[in-house]
Amino acid sequence: xxxxxxxxxxxxxxxxxxxRANHDINFSVYKGEIHGLLGENGAxxxxxxxxxxxxxxxxxxxxxxxxxxxxIHSPKHAIELGIGMIHQHFKLIDVLTAAExxxxxxxxxxxxxxxxxxxSIENVMKxxxxxxxxxxxxxxxxxxxxxxxxxxxVLYRGSKILILDEPTAVLTPQxxxxxxxxxxxxxxxxxxxxxxxxxxxxxxxITDRVTVLRQGETISTLETKETNIRQLTELMVGxxxxxxxxxxxxxxxxxxxxxxxxxxxxxxxxxxxxxxxxDLYEGEILGIAGVAGSGQxxxxxxxxxxxxxxxxxxxxxxxxxxxxxxxxIIERGVSMSYIPEDRLGMGLVASMxxxxxxxxxxxxxxxxxxxxxxxxxxxxxRVKERLDIQAPNVNTPIRKLSGGNIQKVLLGRExxxxxxxxxxxxxxxxxxxxxxxxxxxxxxxxKQNNVGILYIGEDLDVLIELCNRIMVLCNGKVTGxxxxxxxxxxxLGLMMAGESLSSLQKEDEQCKx
Amino acid sequence: xxxxxxxxxxxxxxxxIRLIAIMVALVASGIFIVMLGYNPITVYSNMISGAxxxxxxxxxxxxxxxxxxxxxxxxxxxxxxxxxxxxxxGQILMGAFGATYVALFMDWLPExxxxxxxxxxxxxxxxxxxxxxxxxxxxxxANETIMTLMLNYxxxxxxxxxxxxxxxxxxxxxxxxxxxxPQYALLPRVFGIHIGLxxxxxxxxxxxxxxxxxxxxFEITVVGESLSTARYAGMDISRxxxxxxxxxxxxxxxxxxxQAAGVNKTLTMNVSSGYGFTAIITTYLSGLNATKVLFxxxxxxxxxxxxxxxxxxxxxxxxxxxxxxxxLLLCALGSEFFVQYKVRFSKKxxxxxxxx
Numbered sequence: 001x002x003x004x005x006x007x008x009x010x011x012x013x014x015x016x017x018x019x020r021a022n023h024d025i026n027f028s029v030y031k032g033e034i035h036g037l038l039g040e041n042g043a044x045x046x047x048x049x050x051x052x053x054x055x056x057x058x059x060x061x062x063x064x065x066x067x068x069x070x071x072i073h074s075p076k077h078a079i080e081l082g083i084g085m086i087h088q089h090f091k092l093i094d095v096l097t098a099a100e101x102x103x104x105x106x107x108x109x110x111x112x113x114x115x116x117x118x119x120s121i122e123n124v125m126k127x128x129x130x131x132x133x134x135x136x137x138x139x140x141x142x143x144x145x146x147x148x149x150x151x152x153x154v155l156y157r158g159s160k161i162l163i164l165d166e167p168t169a170v171l172t173p174q175x176x177x178x179x180x181x182x183x184x185x186x187x188x189x190x191x192x193x194x195x196x197x198x199x200x201x202x203x204x205x206i207t208d209r210v211t212v213l214r215q216g217e218t219i220s221t222l223e224t225k226e227t228n229i230r231q232l233t234e235l236m237v238g239x240x241x242x243x244x245x246x247x248x249x250x251x252x253x254x255x256x257x258x259x260x261x262x263x264x265x266x267x268x269x270x271x272x273x274x275x276x277x278x279d280l281y282e283g284e285i286l287g288i289a290g291v292a293g294s295g296q297x298x299x300x301x302x303x304x305x306x307x308x309x310x311x312x313x314x315x316x317x318x319x320x321x322x323x324x325x326x327x328x329i330i331e332r333g334v335s336m337s338y339i340p341e342d343r344l345g346m347g348l349v350a351s352m353x354x355x356x357x358x359x360x361x362x363x364x365x366x367x368x369x370x371x372x373x374x375x376x377x378x379x380x381x382r383v384k385e386r387l388d389i390q391a392p393n394v395n396t397p398i399r400k401l402s403g404g405n406i407q408k409v410l411l412g413r414e415x416x417x418x419x420x421x422x423x424x425x426x427x428x429x430x431x432x433x434x435x436x437x438x439x440x441x442x443x444x445x446x447k448q449n450n451v452g453i454l455y456i457g458e459d460l461d462v463l464i465e466l467c468n469r470i471m472v473l474c475n476g477k478v479t480g481x482x483x484x485x486x487x488x489x490x491x492l493g494l495m496m497a498g499e500s501l502s503s504l505q506k507e508d509e510q511c512k513x
Numbered sequence: 514x515x516x517x518x519x520x521x522x523x524x525x526x527x528x529x530i531r532l533i534a535i536m537v538a539l540v541a542s543g544i545f546i547v548m549l550g551y552n553p554i555t556v557y558s559n560m561i562s563g564a565x566x567x568x569x570x571x572x573x574x575x576x577x578x579x580x581x582x583x584x585x586x587x588x589x590x591x592x593x594x595x596x597x598x599x600x601x602x603g604q605i606l607m608g609a610f611g612a613t614y615v616a617l618f619m620d621w622l623p624e625x626x627x628x629x630x631x632x633x634x635x636x637x638x639x640x641x642x643x644x645x646x647x648x649x650x651x652x653x654x655a656n657e658t659i660m661t662l663m664l665n666y667x668x669x670x671x672x673x674x675x676x677x678x679x680x681x682x683x684x685x686x687x688x689x690x691x692x693x694x695p696q697y698a699l700l701p702r703v704f705g706i707h708i709g710l711x712x713x714x715x716x717x718x719x720x721x722x723x724x725x726x727x728x729x730x731f732e733i734t735v736v737g738e739s740l741s742t743a744r745y746a747g748m749d750i751s752r753x754x755x756x757x758x759x760x761x762x763x764x765x766x767x768x769x770x771x772q773a774a775g776v777n778k779t780l781t782m783n784v785s786s787g788y789g790f791t792a793i794i795t796t797y798l799s800g801l802n803a804t805k806v807l808f809x810x811x812x813x814x815x816x817x818x819x820x821x822x823x824x825x826x827x828x829x830x831x832x833x834x835x836x837x838x839x840x841l842l843l844c845a846l847g848s849e850f851f852v853q854y855k856v857r858f859s860k861k862x863x864x865x866x867x868x869x
Contacts, residue, residue: 304745306744306745325747326744326745326746326747327747329747330747336745338745345739345741345742346739346741346742346744346745347742347745348742349734349735349738349739349742350738350739351738352734352735352738356731356734359731360735360742360746361746361747363728363731364728364747366728369727369728369729370726370727370728371726371727371728371730371731
């Protein structure tokens, strides 16, 4: 392999106040390689690449690009140096075409669409083997097409060094495969690619080398083919971790929740939930899979009484709860721990301490007009003890806790209310591996206590291991409810993209014939 | 030059930053005073002695502190809920209007009941003036900043109309003024000041307790921090917004009652005299802390009274005192930035040279 060094970061240090985000980090990327940047949340991955893309400047250390010492002082400067960042959330304008988006912000001419510029984009596309329709509007594109446009945007600006921040979070498994082909093409045509992820199997399948960061320090840089998932995990976490979920078997009890023909409308009267029906039993974990934004959020919120239902019924323990207020639903034993995009957006108040956050759902039922913080403090202490929450004390504002501990505060509060139905949405989002497995164990414990659990997840491997059954949503429709014992990841992926389970089973049978 | 987010500034750092801000304000105003041809030291010392130097002056200062404190509490309740109540002026005037109606036109009331009823009606009318935008906010998500601000003007014009029209005192021929309150409708006096001197601290304690200890106070804080969490916890957000604004406007209304029945002895435009706006600043500077409101309001009382004193003592125009006030505010609010961020000066290419 051609070993021209494109990026070389030496002894990089960066502190934010007392927090050492990066300490003495060494990181280099060759031309033509795909380099994985692996680490738990808060390991310093984002800080490191933000220094490459000019958002931060290092406190000390040196950066050289193409063997030349540089001091990247602004994002503009980074672009001039040929460093392109592809963010998780696309920055595209919906009403413009792909070509127009790509040309946007280029200062060479006033008008957008000119023939020769389209020509030059096509040339670049050809060079890197990219394929999509330049005249298609962004609003008509699929997520993976949009991602290609984003990549093309930085390539057209002459970037040779591409940084992708968690590019697979929004994709189905099939789309991920396509993305990886594109990335490999780019690497073969001489780009250097840095990919940030915490999904180990992706690291294994796409990268040439991988650098593991932990607590702001470089732990190791390894050749991907000489390592394995177990070793990477240990490097990342710093101690051996068991990576399997011991599925506990709980007796499936009686019918707990029955959702029938549920339809809900979103903006512009689009059906965000379209005729959704399913049953959930006591002592069962029902997983919900789907590409981000397929109706998961709305499903949770309709059950909790927070989102208007257009049509359909939700029977909880035999009673239709569609017309009930959130408070009445809470009183019947439905508990929701919801972790939306913004972790603290719903369910917790960031500026309040654990005590006050415990009060959120309880204060109503306390006697008199005052709140009783004594009871809440006891509860907070109990939850802190039981879930081993790392916090100086229960009076620390929870925004100062780490993601995993915030999550435990939320889950702990919900579990302490001994709910019959627990709805958890993305409970491990942004958590490190250790904390994630902790959460899975807690959920299984609840399942054994005969609680019915609705688990909305992202990682298909985890869904298959953790859940009894998995329901797949695509554009608000149920494409199938599969038994996790028999379903494969590939099938789930196809269902996420809109194929129905029954049609997949038919295909299987045809193959056998 | 780089601007860096400060992570957890220590108490000592914050105090130092605040002190520097005050110094900067005094120096900058000092330059201005020198340009006017006065000695800043004399002016400042005159301001202090003008506000605190004698019993009468201290009373005048306290007379400024009382309306500021009560209005700030009203604003604070709304701000805690992230409801931008810019309508304190209007709510004060409407509260005074309600009290005036009781004082002048409900003469069938037994005399001992007049003052309690004035407070009650003043609270309600001031409250209603704040509930109007609250209803629009709760039902239609209307912008409360604009609505509360606009309602100020309606209140001002309404009082003007009353003064020149139906409520004009016919006995003062040719002079447009509303009649003075009868003796029994004037606030009782304590320590040479009206009863507001007791009401204000009592309200401070009440609001501090209300926000910290009661269920409604807890709800207000949650709604202010995160609407979706409040919804999730099953709170009735519309009801909370409306009742909170009744309290907010009601407190401002009480200021109106006190100013009308304790200071002006009638209903005039001077009843509000800018307290509704100044209270926004005192509330902000107190960091939405009810107890601190009392101290900040006292400091502002000193500033207001000291300002009007130098005007008469040194013949410095009132506007010069206003400049000093504005300068202090600018620096105090500006210093917030330095509490949140620190600025570091470094040359562009210093990074590589730092490598060992």
